[in-house]
Amino acid sequence: MQKKISFLAAAAILGLAGCNSGSDLERALIGGAIGCAAGEIYQDGECITGAAIGATAGALANDI
Structure with missing residues (x-):
């Protein structure tokens, strides 16, 4: 379990590093992937939520 969380944390950091120069669609895709992983970790089976x-957060990240 610890390796899974470490891998997901590293993937999240790398994904978020690309958020500054990407379009809204790219940020939404990265945010969706990270959100799915977080949903699976925190609440088993809540990937879609x-x-x-x-x-949503990724698409609106540069608008705030």
């Missing part, structure tokens, strides 16, 4: 929240 996490992906929806992550994609």
Whole structure:
């Protein structure tokens, strides 16, 4: 379990590093992927909920 969380944390950091120069669609895709992973970790089987929240946050990240 510890390796899974470490891998997901590294993937999240690398994904978020690309958010500064990407389009809204790219940020939404990265946010959705990270949200899906977070949903699976925190609430088993909540990938879709996490992906929806992550994609929304990613798309709006540069607008705030």
